[in-house]
Amino acid sequence: MITIGPAELDAYRRHLAERERAAATVTKYMRVLGRLAQWCGGELRERSQLLAFKQTLQRQHAPATVNAMLAAVNGYLRWAGAPEWTLGFLRLQRRDFAREERELTRREYEKLVRAAEKSSDRRLSLLLQTICATGIRVGELPAVTVAALRKGRAEVRSKGKIRLILLPKRLCAALLAWCHACGIRRGPVFATSTGRPLDRSNIWRMLKSLSRAAGVSPAKVFPHNLRHLFARTYYKMYRDIVRLADILGHSSVETTRIYTAHSYREQRRQMDAMPLLI
Numbered sequence: 001m002i003t004i005g006p007a008e009l010d011a012y013r014r015h016l017a018e019r020e021r022a023a024a025t026v027t028k029y030m031r032v033l034g035r036l037a038q039w040c041g042g043e044l045r046e047r048s049q050l051l052a053f054k055q056t057l058q059r060q061h062a063p064a065t066v067n068a069m070l071a072a073v074n075g076y077l078r079w080a081g082a083p084e085w086t087l088g089f090l091r092l093q094r095r096d097f098a099r100e101e102r103e104l105t106r107r108e109y110e111k112l113v114r115a116a117e118k119s120s121d122r123r124l125s126l127l128l129q130t131i132c133a134t135g136i137r138v139g140e141l142p143a144v145t146v147a148a149l150r151k152g153r154a155e156v157r158s159k160g161k162i163r164l165i166l167l168p169k170r171l172c173a174a175l176l177a178w179c180h181a182c183g184i185r186r187g188p189v190f191a192t193s194t195g196r197p198l199d200r201s202n203i204w205r206m207l208k209s210l211s212r213a214a215g216v217s218p219a220k221v222f223p224h225n226l227r228h229l230f231a232r233t234y235y236k237m238y239r240d241i242v243r244l245a246d247i248l249g250h251s252s253v254e255t256t257r258i259y260t261a262h263s264y265r266e267q268r269r270q271m272d273a274m275p276l277l278i
């Protein structure tokens with residue numbers, strides 16, 4: 001029997017922290033495990049319970065989301081000493097085209113920046129530009145500090161590794177000018193009035209509100225889509241997917257391929273332009 005009680009979950013949370021898992025990852029894993037604990041009453045007596053839980057997830061979530069949740073469950077099972085109970089991931093068919101209804105365009109991005117400026121929210125405008133001009137993850141924004149701006153690079157520490165994020169000169173100049181105007185002399189650039197870094201939920205709420213003001217579909221406006229726009233723009237300019245994977249912090253180029261997928265309309269236009277029909 002495997003117990004999933006408050007004490008066990010607290011110990012597993014500490015285990016994840018000791019392994020230097022990102023705070024957002026820990027929060028996500030604990031949310032999934034809390035759901036599993038509630039579903040099974042805090043006790044797993046046989047593997048069939050896990051299989052039933054997996055089927056429940058499949059009915060309620062998209063396959064990619066299910067796999068992310070299963071990763072959390074499997075990690076706990078291995079930690080609890082039951083690797084033989086781990087669950088298989090769903091097989092995903094690779095998508096050859098980007099989903100246009102979810103793809104943020106350069107024009108829409110510009111509308112968001114202009115809407116932020118129009119509402120006199122310079123901080124939000126610069127936050128958008130920081131993510132989109134660097135490809136940084138929203139959880140890595142606290143690494144953009146006043147000191148990092150002066151160096152022209154931010155250092156992100158994760159899983160025992162250090163990743164350097166280069167900050168464009170124009171971005172550094174704009175952020176330093178804003179920090180000077182706001183009296184921010186040290187620490188994270190994007191912070192609350194108490195100096196704490198803006199958290200993910202605050203940023204999501206700000207972006208959803210901004211999307212309505214800008215007339216852009218809220219379904220397209222979230223931090224990771226800005227990272228996707230950076231990736232597509234970089235790839236179109238330089239066609240170097242290996243370097244792009246390094247910039248984005250991907251351990252696999254296959255992950256980067258998802259970011260650079262053409263839209264159906266773009267690939268259709270390219271195919272129609274091929275001069276091979278007689």
